[in-house]
Amino acid sequence: MSLALLVNGIEHKVDAAPDQSLLSVLRDNLNLTGTKYGCGEGQCGACTVLLNGRPMRSCRTLASSAAGKSITTIEGLEQNGRLHPVQEAFLKVEAFECGYCTSGMIMSAVALLKQNPSPSESEVREFMKGNVCRCCTYPRILQAVRVASTRAVERSVEQAR
């Protein structure tokens, strides 16, 4: 079936099977491979993307159900060559070893900071517990989210002035 998907601000016409997951359409049809397959069972978070700003497991989301919504993937965070603050924080803190979980981690963190710009550490843990880092760089990821949230707070203070 033919679908119109709005991915990272660009509308794409794709020919998808009715049972095809959003993850598969992103990776296989649109060649956006930054979103990863880790389990296909909604259990690891490697495939996290934003749907209207909310984090979704794209492996458990039918592509057809994403039509008409705004989809953001890791490729859509960078703006005019500038990394998103969460990407910057992950890079600065080096919150990864093999990096395979990183896209999903960053997308979850972006979603969290959007709804809660300065979360407590236990709020971060709770919000992100569906994301697995098998290399167990969790302490660094927590640190990166903290760094990013401090920046987010600083920025909103600046804007309020």
Add this chain to the structure above:
Amino acid sequence: MSGNTHTLDLDVAQALALENAQQGSTLKLDYRFELQRREFFKLLGGGLLVGVCVSSLAQESGRKGRPSEENLPTSLAAWLHVAEDGKITVYTGKVEVGQNIRTSLSQQIAEELRVPMQSIQLVMGDTALCPFDMGTFGSRTTPVMGPRLRNVAATAREQLITLAARRWQVSRDALVAADGKVTDPRSRKSISYGELSRGQELVTVIPDDPPLELPKDWRIAGTAAPKVDGRAFVTGEHKYTPDMKRPGMLVGKVVRPSAFKASLVSVDSAEAEKMPGVTVVRDGNFVGVVAPDEPGAMRAVKAIRAEWKAPQQSSDATLFSDLRKPTSEPGETYGMNPSHVAGSVEQGFASADKTLSQTYTVAYIAHAPLEPRAALAEWNNGKLTVWTGTQRPFAVRDDLAETFHVSPDNVRVIVPDTGSAYGGKHVGDAAVEAARLAKAAGKPVRVVWTREEEFTWAYFRPAGVIDVKSGVRKDGTVVAWRFDNYNSGPSAIRTPYNIANQKIEFHASDSPLRQGSYRGLAATANHFARETHMDELAHAVGMDPLEFRLKNLQDSRLAAVFQAAAEKFGWGREKSFPARGFGIAGGVEKGGYIATCAKVEIDPTSRDVAVRRIVAAFECGAIVNPDGLRNQVAGAAAQGLGGGLFEAIEFSNGKITNAHFADYRVPRFSDMPKIEVVLLDRKDLPPAGAGETPIVGTAPAVGNAIFAATRIRLRSMPLVPRGLQKAG
């Protein structure tokens, strides 16, 4: 009897060779492709049946004339190239799986060559371009490949100085190499490396001991250099094997047997074959499909009705008694039986005031790398190229060559930086599958395992049973030590404590599941048993567990990490009580010294155990990159919580019964304690690897802390798969 209990000093390399030999014989998914075999017999002229199936072990040790780590190229050009624009390319068969060696090796090359890190490009794990390498395992990159590439870079630097001297007709002694240039301080002339080499090969032989920088003088090595291609990981740009595409590429999937050891009885693939673009491949016991895309391949697999016949197989319920049975194939699983004897344990026990005899068990666990096993294979005129995430690209190349009866020279394996391995990616199962399907399809084919396939068809960290019997004097001196390990392996089987009378043995078993390497190999199991037992002994003689260890220790490096961990942790400052406990454990393996302190809390109502704090002190000689090292030590300590607390593979009659993340619990954010890392930098000692050893302290430290709080002694890993209530 004396034949297999003689003293045998196993050094690290031997132990590694041994563990790898063990893997070699058990690791490969055994595809015997009919078509291939017929072709091969045709080649041989038929009739030659014996000797076709050489085990990997025999290949590894008995291959003549093929490259080995002993006869590596000594010509500089094989390792390093300076381009006209000054870009340096260095070739190594090691692979990057998250242990950060792309960065740490680049640092060491930059240091010796005296160039900025950005000018270095490391080509890793490409069998067509890189000198032979046994594989990336055993924490060997830092102690072996690091110095090798430093030698290479230093040789290149010296050669460039010689070229400059020749060009300027001056003596080379006064010339200085720095910042990618050679300068003559007398005439102030300088020339870049690129101009000097003009992109041509630097022909010279690498000496064994070119002049190297001393760690105390390092400026680039030894610093917290950021990950060289870090940006590609936060933007999603980096291409792992499952992300790769080739023109015309199809997607492949394997129809998995109903159980381990199953053979195919019949297959009905008519429906699948009618699907557009689908090809079904059947070869011996192998059934696979190729389709235009992933969903199509999945649908085709589902449409195939295959009937399998499998023998009755054992389950995890009888695992530990099964492992005690001696292997039915002596010489098959292990070439030798590593034992260690010192003094006389009989006399030791006779002189002890107390003896203690306990058994410890360790479950099978899965690596569960987040990037599943995957490969992309492409045939061109009888030549095969395979991209795959493996720790042993050359071994996989040879495996492919053997399977498809082509010369290894016609097979190229390329390893993109991979989404972790932890010892789990030593073999090329996905590579063989992709190559078989690509051969049938006449197009490039990519195979990516599902999570369920990962949990089922990969191999596991060996389960094991360990019996420890010891004797101790009232003053806390351990005088007798008997240690018998069944199946889990010989890594770190020897005790670092100073015990006069010892008998330590490894016993091979028939593993009911396919088993192999894992981060730290058997060091985790052996440390768990040893460090738990030492804790039991300390309590038996009424001594503080740290004091007891130090009393029996002469190894000053191990003592130093114990003291460093204890100091940071504040060991002894607070007493354990039923809701909170403190534990300590440590050891040495592969040149790395680790001591771990743990604080646990036990919920009085649910009896759930939460690890609240871990302090890990680690020393591995001179530190190459402190930031990367911290990440490795913290990550390993945290990963150790999984196998320590709750990870266990469950199986029954040839099936894995918890083959999903929903059923196989891995550490998550919610399980994370505060983790503090103390690094001891010994600039006077050569660097050793660090990717593995820090994992070994976690489980015993946590178990000992649980005992300190509750007086419940847990002797099985995982310690509390269902909370404390049911564990005790």
